[in-house]
Amino acid sequence: MAEYESIHGTRVKYLTSDPTLNSSTEGQVWYNSTTGTNKALVQIKAWSSGGSMATARFALGGAGTQTAALGFGGYVIGTGDKNSTEEYSGFSWANGGNLGTARRSISGCGTQTAGLAFGGFNSLTATEEYDGSSWTAGGALSTGRRNLGGAGIQTAGLAFGGSSTTVLSNTEEYDGSSWTAGGALNTARADLAGAGTQTVGLAFGGNTTAVSSSTEEYDGSSWTAVNSMNTARKYLAGAGIQADALAFGGITTANTNVTEEYDGTNWTTSSATLATARRRLGGAGTRAAGLGFGGETTTQVAVTEEYFSSIDNYDPSSTSAWASGGNLPAAKNGMGGFGTQTSAITAGGTSFTATSQSYDGASWTATPSLSTGRTGLRGFGISTAGAVAGGESPAIIGNTEEYNGSSWTAGGTMNTARYIYGTAGTLTQGIVFGGLTPGGVQNATELYDGTSWTSSPGSLPEGRYAVGGSGTQTAALAFGGGNPGFSNTSTVSDWNGTAWSSNPHSMNTSRRDFGFAGSSQDGAIIMGGQEGSASAVTETYDGGSWTTESSMSTARAASAGAGTEALSLTAGGSSPTLQSATEEWTAGGPASPTGAAASTLTTS
Numbered sequence: 001m002a003e004y005e006s007i008h009g010t011r012v013k014y015l016t017s018d019p020t021l022n023s024s025t026e027g028q029v030w031y032n033s034t035t036g037t038n039k040a041l042v043q044i045k046a047w048s049s050g051g052s053m054a055t056a057r058f059a060l061g062g063a064g065t066q067t068a069a070l071g072f073g074g075y076v077i078g079t080g081d082k083n084s085t086e087e088y089s090g091f092s093w094a095n096g097g098n099l100g101t102a103r104r105s106i107s108g109c110g111t112q113t114a115g116l117a118f119g120g121f122n123s124l125t126a127t128e129e130y131d132g133s134s135w136t137a138g139g140a141l142s143t144g145r146r147n148l149g150g151a152g153i154q155t156a157g158l159a160f161g162g163s164s165t166t167v168l169s170n171t172e173e174y175d176g177s178s179w180t181a182g183g184a185l186n187t188a189r190a191d192l193a194g195a196g197t198q199t200v201g202l203a204f205g206g207n208t209t210a211v212s213s214s215t216e217e218y219d220g221s222s223w224t225a226v227n228s229m230n231t232a233r234k235y236l237a238g239a240g241i242q243a244d245a246l247a248f249g250g251i252t253t254a255n256t257n258v259t260e261e262y263d264g265t266n267w268t269t270s271s272a273t274l275a276t277a278r279r280r281l282g283g284a285g286t287r288a289a290g291l292g293f294g295g296e297t298t299t300q301v302a303v304t305e306e307y308f309s310s311i312d313n314y315d316p317s318s319t320s321a322w323a324s325g326g327n328l329p330a331a332k333n334g335m336g337g338f339g340t341q342t343s344a345i346t347a348g349g350t351s352f353t354a355t356s357q358s359y360d361g362a363s364w365t366a367t368p369s370l371s372t373g374r375t376g377l378r379g380f381g382i383s384t385a386g387a388v389a390g391g392e393s394p395a396i397i398g399n400t401e402e403y404n405g406s407s408w409t410a411g412g413t414m415n416t417a418r419y420i421y422g423t424a425g426t427l428t429q430g431i432v433f434g435g436l437t438p439g440g441v442q443n444a445t446e447l448y449d450g451t452s453w454t455s456s457p458g459s460l461p462e463g464r465y466a467v468g469g470s471g472t473q474t475a476a477l478a479f480g481g482g483n484p485g486f487s488n489t490s491t492v493s494d495w496n497g498t499a500w501s502s503n504p505h506s507m508n509t510s511r512r513d514f515g516f517a518g519s520s521q522d523g524a525i526i527m528g529g530q531e532g533s534a535s536a537v538t539e540t541y542d543g544g545s546w547t548t549e550s551s552m553s554t555a556r557a558a559s560a561g562a563g564t565e566a567l568s569l570t571a572g573g574s575s576p577t578l579q580s581a582t583e584e585w586t587a588g589g590p591a592s593p594t595g596a597a598a599s600t601l602t603t604s
Contacts, residue, residue: 013029013030013031014030014031014033015030015031015032015033016032016033016034017032017034018030018032044308044309044310045270045271045272045307045308045309046272046307046308046309047259047272047273047274047275047292047305047306047307048305048306048308049275049303049304049305049306050088050090050091050291050293050304050305050306051088051091051092051093051304051519051520051522051523052093052302052303052304052475052520052521052522052543053071053086053093053293053294053302053303053304054086054093054095054302054472054474054475055074055076055082055084055086055302055474056076056294056299056300056301056302057074057075057076057082057294057300057302058074058075058104058278058279058280058281058294058295058296058300058301059073059074059075059104059105059106059121059280059296060072060073060074060075060082060104060106060280060281060282060293060294061073061074061106061107061108061117061120061150061282062108062237062282062283062284062291062293063108063109063110063111063112063115063116063284064088064110064111064112064115064284064285064291065111065112065284065285065286065289065291066090066284066285066286066289066290066291066306066307067088067089067090067289068087068088068089068090068111068112068113069087069088069112069284069285069291069293070085070086070087070088070096070108070110070111070112070115070130070284071085071086071088071093071282071293071294072084072085072086072096072099072106072108072115072117072130073099073102073103073104073106073117073120074104074106074282074294074300075104075105075300076300077299077300080102081102081103081104081121081122082102082104083098083099083100083101083102083103084098084099085097085098085099085130085135087112088112088284088291088293088304089519091519091523091564091566092519092520092523092564093304093520094426094472095426095429095472095473095474096130096132096133097130097133097134097135098135099117099128099135100126100128100135100136100137101120101122101123101126101128102122103120103121103122103123103126104120104121104146105119105120105121105146105147106118106119106120106121106146107119107120107148107149107150107159107162107194108150109150109151109152109153109154109157109158109194110130110152110153110154110157111153111154112132113130113131113132114129114130114131114132114153114154114155115129115130115154116128116129116130116138116150116152116153116154116157116174117130117135118138118141118148118150118157118159118174119141119144119145119146119148119159119162120146121146124141124144124145124146124164125140125141125142125143125144126140126141127139127140127141127174127179129154130154138174138176138177139174139177139178139179140179141159141172141179142170142172142179142180142181143164143168143170143172144164145159145161145162145163145164145168145170145190146162146163146164146190147162147163147190147191147192147235148160148161148162148163148168148190148192149161149162149192149193149194149203149206150194151194151195151196151197151198151201151202151218152174152196152197152198152201153197153198154176155174155175155176156173156174156175156176156197156198156199157173157174157198158171158172158173158174158182158194158196158197158198158201158218159171159172159174159179160172160182160185160192160194160201160203160218160223161185161188161189161190161192161203161206162190163190163191166188167188167189167190167207167208168188168190169184169185169186169187169188169189170184170185171183171184171185171218171223173198174198182218182220182221183218183221183222183223184223185203185216185223186214186216186223186224186225187206187208187212187214187216187225188208189206189207189208189212189214190206190207190234191205191206191207191234191235191236192204192205192206192207192212192234192236193205193206193236193237193238193247193250193283194238195238195239195240195241195242195245195246196218196240196241196242196245197241197242198220199218199219199220200217200218200219200220200241200242200243201217201218201242202215202216202217202218202238202240202241202242202245202262203215203216203218203223204216204229204236204238204245204247204262205229205232205233205234205236205238205247205250206234207234207235210232211232211233211234211251211252212232212234213228213229213230213231213232213233214228214229215227215228215229215262215267217242218242226265227265227266227267228267229247229260229267230260230267230268230269231252231256231258231260231269232252233249233250233251233252233256233258234250234251234279235249235250235251235279235280236248236249236250236279237249237250237281237282237283237292237295238283239283239284239285239286239287239290239291239307240262240285240286240287240290241286241287242264243262243263243264244261244262244263244264244286244287244288245261245262245287246259246260246261246262246283246285246286246287246290246307246309247259247260247261247262247267248260248274248283248290248292248307249274249277249278249279249281249292249295250279251279254277255277255278255279255296255297256277256279257273257274257275257276257277257278258273259272259273259274259307261287261309262287270309272307272309274292274305275303275305276295276297276301276303276305277297278295278296278297278301278303279295279296280294280295280296281293281294281295281296282294282295285307287309288308288309288310289306289307289308290306290307291304291305291306291307292304292305292307293305319550319588320540320549320550320585320586320587320588321550321585321586321588322538322550322551322552322553322583322584322585323583323584323586324553324581324582324583324584325359325361325362325569325571325582325583325584326359326362326363326364326582327364327580327581327582328346328357328364328571328572328580328581328582329355329357329364329366329580330355330580331350331572331577331578331579331580332349332350332351332353332572332578332580333349333350333375333556333557333558333559333572333573333574333578333579334348334349334350334375334376334377334391334558335347335348335349335375335377335559335560335571335572336348336377336378336379336388336391336560337379337515337560337561337562337571338379338380338381338382338383338386338387338388338562339359339381339382339383339386339562339563340382340383340562340563340564340567341361341562341563341564341567341568341569341584341585342359342360342361342567343358343359343360343361343382343383343384344358344359344383344562344563344569344571345357345358345359345367345379345383345386345403345562346359346364346379346560346562346571346572347370347377347379347388347401347403348370348373348374348375348377348388348391349375349560349572350375350578351373351375352373352374352375352392352393352394353373353375354369354370354371354372354373354374355369355370356368356369356370356403356408358383359562359569359571359582361584364571364582367403367406368406368407368408369408370388370401370408371401371408371410372393372397372399372401373393374390374391374392374393374397374399374419375391375392375393375419376390376391376392376419376420376436377389377390377391377419378390378391378420378421378422378423378432379423379560379562380423380424380425380426380427380430380431380432381403381425381426381427381430382426382427383403383405384403384404384405385402385403385404385405385426385427385428386402386403386427387400387401387402387403387411387427387430387448388400388401388403389401389411389414389432389448390414390417390418390419390421390432390435391419392419396417396418396419396436396437396438397417398413398414398415398416398417398418398453399413399414400412400413400414400448400453402427402450411448411450411451412448412451412452412453413453414432414446414453415446415453415454415455416435416437416442416444416446416455417437418432418434418435418436418437418442419435419436420435420436420465420466420467420513421433421434421435421436421442421465421467422434422435422464422467422468422469422478422481423469424469424470424471424472424473424476424477424518425448425471425472425473425476426472426473427448427450428448428449428450429447429448429449429450429472429473429474430447430448430473431445431446431447431448431469431472431473431476431495432445432446432448433445433446433460433464433467433469433476433478433495433500434460434463434464434465434467434478434481435465435467436465440463440484441463441464441465441482441483441484441486442463442465443459443460443461443462443463443464444456444459445458445459445460445495445500447473456498457498458495458498458499458500459500460478460493460500461491461493461500461501461502462483462484462491463483463484464478464480464481464482464483464489464491465481465482465512466480466481466482466512466513466514466529466530467479467480467481467482467512468480468481468514468516468524468526469516469518470516470517470518470519470520470521470523470524470541470565471495471518471520471521471524472520472521473497474495474496474497475494475495475496475497475520475521476494476495476521477492477493477494477495477503477518477520477521477522477524477541478492478493478495478500479491479492479493479507479516479524479526479541480492480507480510480511480512480514480526480529481512482512482513487510488510488511488512488530488531489510489512490506490507490508490509490510490511491506491507492505492506492507492541494521495521505541505544505545505546506546507526507539507546508539508546508547508548509531509535509537509539509548510531511526511529511530511531511535511537512529512530513529513530513557513558514526514527514528514529514530514535514557514559514561515527515528515529515556515559515560515561515570515571515573516561517561517562517563517564517565517568517569518541518564518565519564519565519566521543522541522542522543523540523541523542523543523564523565523566524540524541524565525538525539525540525541525561525563525564525565525568525585526538526539526540527552527559527561527568527570527583527585528552528555528556528557528559528570528573529557530557530558533555533576534555534556534557534573534574534575534576535555535556535557536551536552536553536554536555536556537551538550538551538552538585540565540587541565542565552570552583553581553583554573554575554579554581554583555575556570556572556573556574556575556579556581557573557574557575558572558573558574559571559572559573559579560572560573563585565587566586566587567584567585567586567587568584568585569582569583569584569585570582570583570585571583
């Protein structure tokens with residue numbers, strides 16, 4: 001058998017302790033005489049799927065981190081330049097405040113709560129600042145441009161390259177209110193990417209009269225040409241800092257999925273490639289934890305991918321499971337619920353009660369009561385900005401009540417009074433659909449803006465009651481429930497902001513009146529429900545299929561749900577007796593990083 005020395009070219013080191021674990025020890029093997037083990041260090045690199053954007057688009061700007069990113073502007077074929085902003089949580093995208101000026105080929109920098117957008121087609125000099133909820137105008141660029149590079153933070157931004165009537169080398173520095181001239185790039189170009197800060201910046205790739213692999217480093221006053229990328233490309237995205245950067249996607253002569261890492265001296269082509277080769281995508285994050293979103297293939301896409309690259313050990317994969325939580329103060333069913341697994345609200349329920357309670361991840365605490373007691377209501381939003389609407393009291397009503405974390409106040413009244421309907425979205429961008437009225441099973445859809453309800457012309461393909469929902473006001477999912485013939489269904493429908501369409505991915509089990517939660521149109525969970533009797537069956541949805549998961553400990557129908565498909569809870573319900581039990585769901589996952597540590601090969 002071949003020896004390690006003949007394969008690797010060096011002997012296995014004999015050490016009394018593990019060496020310092022960094023890139024210089026990656027791939028090496030050594031013997032630790034203290035522990036009596038052979039060890040090695042291996043670098044893991046991979047792209048994985050994230051939650052899809054609500055609006056597919058390309059030529060958009062990006063900022064932030066892998067778990068708190070910002071995507072803004074861009075272009076949609078057929079409808080033109082966009083002003084919409086989306087915020088990424090590390091799991092799903094939610095709508096943020098709109099840009100003051102719709103534009104594409106825009107650049108940006110900063111964070112999710114302190115972002116900066118500048119340049120772009122049709123608004124070449126415009127700069128806007130984001131505070132986590134809204135954009136305000138900032139100082140204008142001195143040189144208007146599009147397809148430019150960006151780096152830095154909101155109060156110390158860097159804009160470089162781009163094009164107006166020709167490709168540019170100009171650099172400008174932003175101080176939080178105005179732009180001033182900086183040092184010029186050595187290679188004038190557009191369609192490039194950037195990383196780093198205002199005083200330690202990086203520019204790479206782009207287009208002169210041909211695609212470029214050029215890389216330049218900025219020291220706060222001048223640019224220096226350094227080693228080029230391995231793959232010349234334009235319309236790429238970047239992330240990271242000057243000495244630890246990431247480049248991905250773009251176009252050579254065709255869209256590319258190639259990823260490269262920069263260590264401050266050289267670019268290395270990563271073994272991991274984007275699942276969707278594309279150009280004009282948004283980028284955010286770091287070299288070790290990058291994020292790519294949106295972009296263009298032959299059309300705009302909403303795809304999000306997350307990059308991981310680190311010298312790490314991994315925890316073993318985990319199994320999805322239910323665990324017992326704290327009991328409700330009183331057993332009941334028919335409650336409305338909203339929030340997260342560790343910060344949830346339930347209200348109303350059995351006997352048209354008005355009581356409400358909050359959950360902190362361990363126990364329930366009584367909170368102020370609703371003004372109108374009711375059952376069969378539904379909720380949407382988070383624990384500090386949520387709402388419940390509709391229900392039986394005992395007549396069917398359309399009243400809305402909003403919760404701010406401490407008290408309930410009256411909101412707008414639904415145009416169609418209903419109960420046991422589907423819902424999704426937030427307090428200021430909510431959506432309801434289906435339900436029961438005195439006239440029978442509904443297919444009507446209504447939208448809530450935090451003040452009033454608007455009837456939408458878009459109706460479910462068929463009426464449904466006791467139906468589930470997840471997603472947003474512009475990208476929602478409706479699933480299961482009872483149909484107009486009062487039979488259970490496994491039907492799934494997609495909402496695009498104006499109309500419903502049939503989703504081909506039916507649930508595995510037809511049922512109604514279940515607990516439900518979810519983060520997006522591509523992520524939902526069903527908890528129990530009514531099949532013929534109360535059920536304990538759990539199903540999750542990932543955008544492509546439904547998976548039957550571990551069952552709950554307690555079969556139940558008409559329970560309240562809150563959270564996401566990864567972390568959720570269900571409380572109360574009936575089976576057929578009223579329940580007070582809470583169960584918490586944690587989705588399993590693949591191996592995950594735990595920090596740099598050597599992998600044990602053998603033990604002697």
